[in-house]
Amino acid sequence: MENLKRKFDLQQILAPAALVILYIFFCLFGKNFFSTGTLVSILDSTYYVGFMAFGITFIIITGGIDLSIGTNMMMSALIGGYLYTKGVNIWLVLGIVVLLATIVGWINGIFVAKLKLPPFIATLGTMMMTQGFGAIMTKVQTQRFPSGFDVDGLYKQIFYKTGDGFPSGIIYMLVFFVVAWVLLTKTRFGRYAYAIGSNEESVRLSGVNVSFWKIAVYTVCGFFCGLAAIVYAATYTTIIPGTGNGLEMNAIAAVIIGGTSMSGGIGTMSGTLIGAFLMSVLKTGLMSMGLQGHFQTFFTGLVVILAVLLDIYRTKKANAVRKD
Amino acid sequence: MENLKRKFDLQQILAPAALVILYIFFCLFGKNFFSTGTLVSILDSTYYVGFMAFGITFIIITGGIDLSIGTNMMMSALIGGYLYTKGVNIWLVLGIVVLLATIVGWINGIFVAKLKLPPFIATLGTMMMTQGFGAIMTKVQTQRFPSGFDVDGLYKQIFYKTGDGFPSGIIYMLVFFVVAWVLLTKTRFGRYAYAIGSNEESVRLSGVNVSFWKIAVYTVCGFFCGLAAIVYAATYTTIIPGTGNGLEMNAIAAVIIGGTSMSGGIGTMSGTLIGAFLMSVLKTGLMSMGLQGHFQTFFTGLVVILAVLLDIYRTKKANAVRKD
């Protein structure tokens, strides 16, 4: 019990602390790092990863995994862009984007909950399928969303940045962070997610319709990928077919750094949020120190491992308690 | 028992059958698919995936995973190429390549067995780190191995293709397939791999030095990534920094299609071999049907899911046996 409390408080403190320290570090040693400009670009590069990370946090807490989030996001964005160029109204397009991603999530749910496929395998499959599908649909052509100054540029102002450069995206993200947080902590949905991650069979034998809730979890994750797709489109305008795989690992890294356990049952949304920010700070910071791109990759990997080592060390006690 | 037996025989038959059928299918509908030329390019594109797949089969049978195999292979090849251009003797270079990859595998083993990191996380970390490291080492420069016509071209003749176009690579691969197969089925190493995947704790209580053998398994996987790096270099000559992530999923897909269970304890080397071939046939075949590259991705995903669904369906009965 004590262990648990202590661990929990530590959890609360440690991650944000690390974030702040890292930020300060780069302010001191980075070139023009301490500037609203940089801060904004840190936010920018967090949005889409953040949304994906929120989504997959639910899944990881149930003890599952979703490798398709990255390609799912890209596919939805691609098809969205395709429809837009075909003249569909932009708002309708955005709606469809979210819908598509949600459907993919739902399919994952069916595979896992109904067909009993291991999540890793099911979503590995859908990862490849969505990546291929998006490319096929768009005849492997780059798709473009309206830039801020075209007639339909308004959506960028809402989801990404206002004309005068205010990062409205952060509001969009925080709003849905709260949604995710409430979902996870204050609703049956979230409670069952934890319970399933902790011991699925006993939840089933408590008369809970496990497969329903599991499908729900994967669907919600898909939904968040849809939201990610919107902000991705708003940020980068151009969507390139056949991309998106690999992004899932960034999101997962964020979740892990945030202290969520891959074996399920344990995790927090705030942790994920901080994890996502931490990665962006690292990325932007190393750049500002004039380190070429690949140092990012290296250090992100390092951080993932350190974060979890720290976690293990911290919770050793808590874990030690009777296994028999 | 019957179920199990039946399943096993089916296992034996089904995968190869699928392979043959697929091949015939493409011979009928592909453009000049039925030709030694095509056959050879199928082999060519199987080599490096095959080696990685052999390696990771051991790990997956222990119930683990290694996401770093792709980047590990690339990193070793990169640094190898770097040393070669710096004038190191080619054979020495190849030795170093294998050594490097093996070391990375060993590090993964330490992380998993000694530091008790979940394999997914540990290797996600090393995946990013190796990718970054390779790029950093080579200052993000493309590295080139000697092509068949340079002085040192001989190694290509051994590991990839002889001057008169005989695919010597297949011999190289089959030799090490046999090695892998013997390791898995005829040695304590393999026996413990299965045992650990089946119930790690009980192996430990039986007085087996589990962490030693786990480290061994990850190291061996690394070693096979090294072998993959050699044949990759021999096949494609040019190694680009910052690549390699994503390849692991192809290898894993091959293993899964080959009928190895992600939860450990079950799997065969021959299955993996066939899985690898199946993917190459699919890839080459779809291309020969004039389908854009992305159809491959899509169908590979589909095959992964179908393969496992089939497997589940087949073993349903076997699984039904008392849960309580």
Add this chain to the structure above:
Amino acid sequence: MNSGITAANGTIENPVILEMKGIDKRFQGVHALKKSHLELRKGEIHALVGENGAGKSTMMKVLTGIYQADEGEIIYNGEKVHFKNPKDAQTAGIAIVHQELNLMNHLTAAQNIFIGREGNSFFVTDDEINVKTRRLFERFKMKIDPTEKVGNLTVGKQQMVEIVKAISFDAKILILDEPTAALTKSEIVELFDVMNDLKAHGVTMIYISHRMDEIQTISDRITIMRDGEYVKTLVTKETNLDEIIKAMVGRVIYIEPKTGSNIPDSAPVVLEVRGLTSRDVHDVSFDLRKGEILGFAGLMGAGRTETARLIFGADPIDSGEIYKDGKKLKIKAPVDAVRAGIGYLSEDRKRFGLAVDLSVSDNTVLADLENFTRKGFIDDRKVRETCETYVQKINIKTPSISQLIRNLSGGNQQKVIVAKWIVRNCDVLIFDEPTRGIDVGAKSEIYKLMTLLAEEGKSIIMISSELQEILRMSDRVACMCEGRITKILNIEDASQEIIMKYATRRN
């Protein structure tokens, strides 16, 4: 008991073969062993008893090098020894059968038994070990195929494989930690034969169990532990049940059978099962009356759990009907059963009863969460209040309701599960082995609780492999054998002998 074996004499004067002195072991938070002590004489069967958490298993894990003692010494054959790991202990001739099954399901029986002993050569073949294994099985008259994958064996057979594995070390000292928890009467008899056989070959054995009848049957001496401390060592023949239990729990508990039922035949039938059939259960029919406790007796594998799982919708039904309060139920999944007010307490808490990472309160409301949600949100206040009332009502020993359930003792975990079903106000409760692996103290509390529930008008099905338990609690006793109900006895007519007769009747 009807196994008809009596403790062989003469071992009590034998020389001391092993001595554990002043063993002290702390885990985070728990002081598991306090200067504890144990003495073995060559060739004796030494019972080790104590409530849950008394430290029996830990003591054994220290002895076999799985845990390292913080203090104390082990003297084996007159010299001080220190086992750094299980292997050391094995090579020194000390083997153990652990409390929980520890087998590799994907490996064959032979491979399991000889894991870690494939020989020093890097290469391995199964031929040799298959032969050895077959010999072992034959010696103990077990019908198991050495090349069979262990995952396909029944729990009983798996347990036997474990035991054979331990024996196969031809150990000088053999430790059996609750080996019978999952065994049938007949298998237990087999086991005892094996043990006596070994004893005749001069093997010393430590035998841990919660079943007093077995202990009195098989053991020469009994060492009692309480809260990690050594209490005393008794000579079995010179002691009696009360003395042992008193030493264990520090108070006397009598288990006297129920003399008669006060449930009138007129009492309304709550649950009506007709012709229930599946792969392992055949044409099971019975009525359950309001406020009654219907005991289900039978050997292991008799199909009681399976029957329960069928009624509860945990496994698919082939045919048969289930009526609740006269209404026919369509039960496809546990959801349906729970909706109909049926609750099931599994025989395997850890795997089927608890969400171990969750708190006491989360587990308590797990089955009834929809009634704790307002406008889609969980009403934490209501949850807290409810849980606290139940913690009091059935006095669950926990520091707080936000305590993780995994940190509770078995007995208290069981109570939380009971609470879970009461909260869901189920009026039919199926207790499957409600006291399996629970100590005498906790047991009697569970009994009280069940009686209370029955008095409150809930109807209870109690599956149990302990006949005293059946006899003490039930109003009627359904005897099962090979998936069939062979007889439903009124408690007045029931006795251990009669029940055993029906439980073993083949038809």
Add this chain to the structure above:
Amino acid sequence: AQDKPYIAIVSKGFQHQFWQVVHKGAQAAAEQYGVEISFDGPPTESDIAIQVDMLKSAIDKKPAAVALAALDTESVKEQLVSLKEAGIPVVGFDSGVPGAPEGSIYATASTDNKAAAALAAEHLFADERFSAKLAEATADAPLTVAVLSQDATSESIVSRTTGFIDKLVELAGENMTAVEGHDKYARANDAATLKIVVNVPATTSAADQKTGAEALLSLDPAAIYGSNENAAGGILAASNDGSDFDPEKGKFKDIIAIGFDAGKTQRTAVERGWFLGSVTQDPYQIGFKAVELAVNAIEGKAAESEIVDTGAKWYNAENLSDPAISELVYE
């Protein structure tokens, strides 16, 4: 199986609008000369393995000729040889197949990337805002020109980066300039009044290109140049689709932005004068000429020249109205 001669075209990519236009050109030529073509390319410009495999299966289809834009010459040498042995002619297009074994390439229809990039440098240098600043610049307060280079591996990107840098150095004077950021191009010089900073992002993904652009912009340089559509895209994404470069009210109004290739967003940025201008190749011609050359090769005509320059044009707000230019600037 086919009566028409079959030409397998293996490009460096497929996604970018650029390749679509190349494809169009190729198809047009295919119809005009009555040949069958297939057009394929790897998902990203670092997928060497995939391109090699594509080339292989293209060869396995027994084409009459192959048109190739190699990601990397070394990796395809062997195929080139076997093609030569099989007597199947190979024509290069776009960046072609530089340094290919003697006589393995019939001819190449390509943009001279160095020259094209030099165009950009010249126009930058000609801009008076820039030259004014450069005049003021001193060794202690040097002027910075930022270069975003999609990757350090593909030949065409590299030569566009070098082409730009070299021209700038040439114009500003060797001893007045220094190059830093990426070791491939770096050249230290303390006396430099003009500092050229090159950034090569971690991957070719839009996100990383943007981060790279942001890193460069945070150095507040006098000018920034993106050496292909993707890199320019990164700059656009980092500058609110270019609007931040608005000379009057933009956040980066003092920074001169120059792009390469085209694409809707970039075109808009140029039209509105946010970008000083950009260099466009003539993808349509590249595609058309490639097939044309292939046909000549099949018919056994001798090639007039090794390289058929398909030309590159500087475009900016002014000359975009000119249809001759406008049609080159794909959306």
